[in-house]
Amino acid sequence: MSEAPIPTADITVDGTGLLCMTLLLRLRKPIEAAEPGTVVHVVAADPAAPLDLPAGCHMVGHDYLGPTPGDQPVYALRLATDTRPTRSDAPWHGAP
Template sequence: MTRPSPAAESVLTVDGTGLLCVTLLLRLRKKIDGAPAGTVVHVIATDPAAPLDLPAWCHMTGHTYLGPVPGERPVFALELTDGARTTRPDAPWHALEQGP
């Protein structure tokens, strides 16, 4: 599902060019930390696993995967949602355990 790109001022960009998805997710988590719900994030991802890993990460966290962004570069969009699950800073592919 691809949506039109929102205004540039509402978009964060995470450049993962040349990174494996493990490192890309570390960078993504750090970049979105503190960003408000509704923020659209464009992830530049050259790892061939990105089209599978990014939707899976969004599903795990509760963010909305928007799909590929048309253009020459491999860019994928997601939208940050209110109430998304927090992930571990050192392992963003794992949900952060919430205490009692």
């Protein structure tokens, strides 16, 4: 049984050269007005990205789709309808 292919991006966020904490902050703005179901590709060279991005998606409620094929480290996620709020200054923490 093969995995479904990663869908093409509706939004691409370039996090080249950013640590995941900074990337999560940068990711907020482009996705805040996006509709549920939007596919986001995140360019992230930080070695922690394969762990931090799925964890961030799980915490908020988005669907982590996995790495995309290619030479560049790109990860895909699909925005969900009912997400959990996080702190605006620290999106890796839930909002009070």
